[in-house]
Amino acid sequence: MVDQAAPVRRLRRAERREQILDAATRAFARHGFADTGLDDVAAEAELTRAMLYRHFESKADLYRAVLDRSCARLIETTGSGDYDDRAIPALVEAASGDPDGFRLLFRHAAREREFRDLTSFMAVASRELAHRNLARVIPAGPWLEWAADLIPVLTVEAVIAWLDAGQPDPGQAPERIAAAVQGVIDAARAPIRWPAE
Amino acid sequence: MVDQAAPVRRLRRAERREQILDAATRAFARHGFADTGLDDVAAEAELTRAMLYRHFESKADLYRAVLDRSCARLIETTGSGDYDDRAIPALVEAASGDPDGFRLLFRHAAREREFRDLTSFMAVASRELAHRNLARVIPAGPWLEWAADLIPVLTVEAVIAWLDAGQPDPGQAPERIAAAVQGVIDAARAPIRWPAE
DNA sequence: TCAGTTGTATACTCCGACGTCTAAAAATCT
């Protein structure tokens, strides 16, 4: 008995490209570039490997396209401007709107040498932004550098942990994350531990 | 003219093995398992690739040995016991004593599928430890889960940021990191932002 | 001195994943 004929949905070039990017984002978000084969991506997109090559030159090209799009979306909703009260809410909104892309960018792409050119500018920018703002409340010295390194990482990890927790209380999330950041700022100001209750 | 004959230092088996593990820890700590070739390891150890195979069966075997040793050292100094005031100081001491191994374990190995069996138990244990202790001060719910996820990550990242900052004030470091952790606990208790100064 | 060990140097095989190609099937458009 022959299998029921597969539906085989056909899309126009641009749509198919987007659908491949969606699937590739999901696939790469699991284990990063090196540990994800094109077969994995093809399976996730429910396509043949050959199809991927009709839309992208190579595996690296596809990955760059994925990263570019996630990056563009991120900047689009965060504005990438100065730090203000909108910064953390915007980051939360961006993560909520594209969780796979968010995880991919910060958990994998940020540590992949070959593609650091696509992400390092964000890491540098957020570190410098943090440094500028912290310099007003933390005395210059190694603990200022420590906080400037740690706060961007903490912010991103706090957002990812919020995603992993099921995105509870979207309205409260930015305030809670900001409070966690404030904890690092306090810690960098003085080595006095909060009195035990 | 012939090159000056290389010194060619010779070591006994056990010593050479340790020296290879040291070099491999450094090499793998840079870009993880997949992105580090045996040539990189051999170069770091100033040996030929063939020598690596006289001490280890395969690349994966070598990597496991590296991870095992780093893991054992970590547990040896942290005790892996219940959480108390010694936990964070012990972690700081462990990181200080083996910075490459510390970074390798938490920045790379923790995300490598093939070797998660060697690291997942630590991630699980620290998450559960955090969860048990937090459950006494944070009401059950998604924000408890959020904090239990975030605090182990924050702690490790705070230690790495401290390493990156040049290990300043080793005596103060544990207190400052504990203060940062306290910030997350406060954030998880209530969504009230600290009053702006 | 001689045996055993530690090391170099280099060429080689093997394998998996990337990337290419072709022929034919099926959906869409006019």
Next chain:
DNA sequence: AGATTTTTAGACGTCGGAGTATACAACTGA
């Protein structure tokens, strides 16, 4: 219906890095 485009299915070529093999050189210790 016929032309066009999308897609499949799978074989094939290619290449880098893991892993193997061999011959030889040099240090060490009894």
